[in-house]
Amino acid sequence: MEIQGSKILITGAASGIGRATAIQMARLGARLFLTDINLEGLEETSQMILRDGGQICKYKAIDISKYEDVKAFSDEIHHAFGPLDILVNVAGIALFAQIEDMAHEHWKKVIDANLWGVIHGIECFVPEMIRAKKGHVVSVSSTAGIIGLPWHTVYATTKHALVGMSEVLRYDLKKHNIGISVICPGAVATGMVDSVEIFGAKDAIEKAKTKFLKAAITPEKVADLIISAIQKKKFLVITSPDIKILFFLKRHIFPLYHIIMRFICWYMDKELKRY
Ligand SMILES: NC(=O)c1ccc[n+]([C@@H]2O[C@H](COP(=O)([O-])OP(=O)(O)OC[C@H]3O[C@@H](n4cnc5c(N)ncnc54)[C@H](O)[C@@H]3O)[C@@H](O)[C@H]2O)c1
Numbered sequence: 001m002e003i004q005g006s007k008i009l010i011t012g013a014a015s016g017i018g019r020a021t022a023i024q025m026a027r028l029g030a031r032l033f034l035t036d037i038n039l040e041g042l043e044e045t046s047q048m049i050l051r052d053g054g055q056i057c058k059y060k061a062i063d064i065s066k067y068e069d070v071k072a073f074s075d076e077i078h079h080a081f082g083p084l085d086i087l088v089n090v091a092g093i094a095l096f097a098q099i100e101d102m103a104h105e106h107w108k109k110v111i112d113a114n115l116w117g118v119i120h121g122i123e124c125f126v127p128e129m130i131r132a133k134k135g136h137v138v139s140v141s142s143t144a145g146i147i148g149l150p151w152h153t154v155y156a157t158t159k160h161a162l163v164g165m166s167e168v169l170r171y172d173l174k175k176h177n178i179g180i181s182v183i184c185p186g187a188v189a190t191g192m193v194d195s196v197e198i199f200g201a202k203d204a205i206e207k208a209k210t211k212f213l214k215a216a217i218t219p220e221k222v223a224d225l226i227i228s229a230i231q232k233k234k235f236l237v238i239t240s241p242d243i244k245i246l247f248f249l250k251r252h253i254f255p256l257y258h259i260i261m262r263f264i265c266w267y268m269d270k271e272l273k274r275y
Contacts, residue, residue: 001136001179001230004029007057007084009077011064011121012091014041016190017140019048020219021088021226026054028227033077033084034059036091057081064091064117065109074124083128086230089118089139092158094192096151097199106197107154114158122169129178136179136230139166140222143186143243147250150265151198151272159184163236170235181229186240187216200272208271215240 003025010025012018014036022034026049036042039061046059058077062069077084092114095106118139129135144152145159166182173180193213198205222239229237238244249257 001086001134001233003086003227003230005031006086007031007033007081008086008088009033009035009084009121009125010088010090011035011117012089012140013045013059014038016090016192017185017188017219017222017226018088018090019045020223021090023049023052023054024220024223024227026052026056030055030086031081032056032059033081035062035064035073037061037063064120065112067116067120070117070120070124074128078128083132084125084135085129086136087121087125087129087138088226089121089137089162091117092140094155094196095198096155096196097153098151099153101199102154110154111158114155115161118162118165122165126169126173126178130173130176134177136181136233137166137169137173138181138183138226138230140183140185140226141166143184143238143240145182145184146238146247147243148261150261150268151200166235179230179233181226181234181237183222183226183229183237184239184243185217185222186238186243187212188219188222188239189213189216190219198272204271204273 008025008030010018010022013022013034022032022045026032034042042059042061046056049056060073062073064070093110095110139162141162142159144156145163148156163182166180170180193209217239225237225239238247
């Protein structure tokens, strides 16, 4: 699907991957609808795009974990502009912990944002796309959506769900001419490095973040991959070569994958000084 002239909604547009995707899509001539819970960051993104000559049809700060907020925003968009061409679900949060350190509220807040947030976008925007008989839906999952990374219990729960949901929609929505892409980034240098909650030793977390940033790619690189997935109708996009190898091992040489995963688990426990 073409980006130029398309009506595209991006969630999580105040920062990181969402902002980079919005800026790059604007340069390609998209008609943008932007949202994020962070109004200040959303306004900054909008200013950057407008200064660059891009087109923003509407932006609004909403909490995507609240169905009523997403429904009201979708009603406003459909009433004034008709169906979207492309929905890009980017917004999300991260929390890494051992299960015994997590309270019910930790499970709830990550599932509400990362899973319900995406479900709300899909249930509010996709039926209009079906009526229009065209569209594309991108959801940003994670390496944790295809690999059972240690410490990622709740995060992986949500990100695996996005991969599963996307696979079903890929087949269910083909008859309506709607394409599906699911993006699984490895480490990306974004605001998430500061906002992530990790229930480990403080000094160890700082050390781990420094290592993470050394391996990280830019959000602009992920934005490029999202755009190319839409243009080339690519379903699964894994952004890092090491994760591509690990995913290959999981599917084809499971005993080796199992040994590597046990090592990663031992290493993370040791690094985060939990056990
Ligand atoms: N940064 C990474 O290394 C990495 C790796 C894999 C996957 N991801 C995924 O990429 C996506 C984008 O993350 P990012 O790295 O750009 O981080 P980021 O923190 O820079 O951006 C996430 C944005 O989502 C918004 N958001 C969070 N909860 C929201 C809610 N309830 N309603 C509306 N907006 C909300 C935040 O305000 C923020 O602007 C996330 O889904 C994340 O899980 C990131």
